Amino acid sequence: MYRLIETALKFGIVSLGGLTIPLNAQERVISLDYCADQYVLALAERQNIVAVSPSADSEYSYLASRSSGLAQIRPSGEEVLFSRPDLVVRQWGGGFGATAYLARFSTNIAQVLFGANLEIAAVNLGSIGESLGESEKAQKLIEELKDRLTRVRAPLEPQSELPRAIYVTPGGLTTGADTFVHEVMIAAGVINMAADGGQRGWRELNLEAIALDPPDLVIAAFFDLRSARVNHWSVARHKFLREVMEKTPTVMLPAAQLACSAWFFMDAVESIYEAAQKIRVKGGG
Numbered sequence: 001m002y003r004l005i006e007t008a009l010k011f012g013i014v015s016l017g018g019l020t021i022p023l024n025a026q027e028r029v030i031s032l033d034y035c036a037d038q039y040v041l042a043l044a045e046r047q048n049i050v051a052v053s054p055s056a057d058s059e060y061s062y063l064a065s066r067s068s069g070l071a072q073i074r075p076s077g078e079e080v081l082f083s084r085p086d087l088v089v090r091q092w093g094g095g096f097g098a099t100a101y102l103a104r105f106s107t108n109i110a111q112v113l114f115g116a117n118l119e120i121a122a123v124n125l126g127s128i129g130e131s132l133g134e135s136e137k138a139q140k141l142i143e144e145l146k147d148r149l150t151r152v153r154a155p156l157e158p159q160s161e162l163p164r165a166i167y168v169t170p171g172g173l174t175t176g177a178d179t180f181v182h183e184v185m186i187a188a189g190v191i192n193m194a195a196d197g198g199q200r201g202w203r204e205l206n207l208e209a210i211a212l213d214p215p216d217l218v219i220a221a222f223f224d225l226r227s228a229r230v231n232h233w234s235v236a237r238h239k240f241l242r243e244v245m246e247k248t249p250t251v252m253l254p255a256a257q258l259a260c261s262a263w264f265f266m267d268a269v270e271s272i273y274e275a276a277q278k279i280r281v282k283g284g285g
Contacts, residue, residue: 029132030085032075032093034061035260036112039128040089041066043137050083053093059225062256062264077101087131091260114261118183121145121263145263149187152273163216163279165190165272168205168245170223172235176200180261181221188272190217205235210244216279218245219272221253251275 027048031040034055041052041063051073057064073079075093080102088102091112099109110131112124122142129138167174167181175181175192176199185192193215194203235241257268 028084028086030073030080030083030088031056032073032080032088032090032098034058035091035262036089036093037061037067038063038260038262038264039112039124040132042141043125043129043132043134045134046070050085060255060259062260062262064256080107081105089128089131116178116180116183116261118149118180118187118265120180120261121265124261125263141263145266148266148270152188152269161280163190163276164193164196165217165219165276166193166205166210166215168218168220168236168241170225170234170236172205173202174199174205176203180265181258184258184265184268185219185272188269189276190219190272205241207235207238207240211240214244215248217272217275218248218250219253220245220250221258221268222255223252225255249275249279 027045028050029040029044029048030050031037031052033053037052037056038061040049041056049070051071052067053075054072055061056067056070056072061067073083075090075095075098077094077098080088080094085107087108087110089110089112090098091114094101099111102109108131110128112128113120115123122145125138125142125145126135129135165185167185174194175185176197177192177195178200179202182192182195193213197209251271253268253271257264
């Protein structure tokens with residue numbers, strides 16, 4: 001396979017499943033998964049994007065509209081090497097050993113870091129922006145993110161007046177502390193009831209606990225996905241929970257806002273914040 005790759009590269013052009021890739025471009029960027037796609041679509045010059053992942057136009061992708069017309073590439077080592085990129089941007093695309101594999105062929109890789117705090121979004125913007133030679137664009141997004149966070153965080157005191165909320169997914173999960181979604185809830189000015197009760201990480205929804213201690217606000221995400229329909233046996237489909245969501249102020253968040261720990265989480269923060277403010281006003285807070 002390696003010999004085939006080397007032979008194809010000598011001719012200056014490669015065809016991958018109908019995708020023809022010229023090899024004389026000066027700047028050549030590829031992204032391997034839908035979270036990496038967002039950074040490339042937001043920061044890279046369009047003419048420099050050789051290909052994005054097959055999920056770049058999916059319902060998970062926040063910047064799906066920007067991927068229209070761009071080639072898509074499977075995150076396999078062979079296809080990446082055939083395209084001879086100047087830079088590969090990835091978070092998990094290509095699997096566990098992708099970075100080591102591509103490094104063997106002197107491929108430049110920009111790694112989108114995982115993280116359970118809001119700061120990771122700015123960190124990734126800074127590092128990927130620098131790798132792409134687009135630090136100015138990245139810094140503009142970082143400053144915008146900081147400004148938006150400041151506007152919602154400023155009036156959050158006192159803690160005793162904050163609405164108490166539960167987070168719900170189609171799979172019947174909620175979140176405790178030590179997750180990115182938990183940090184989003186805190187930034188938006190609500191108390192995460194699961195975390196307040198001592199839970200950490202991802203947990204199954206406890207309907208009995210909700211019945212005994214009803215929330216002021218329900219935050220529901222990922223219900224817009226087509227795949228949400230397969231959760232027929234999920235506790236999220238229970239009649240009781242559906243009644244709770246009908247009677248309780250509920251924020252429905254698009255999957256694309258929370259599918260990646262990226263700067264656009266701020267859309268979710270602002271939606272939750274607006275709902276929380278209405279509850280506080282009604283309650284006299």
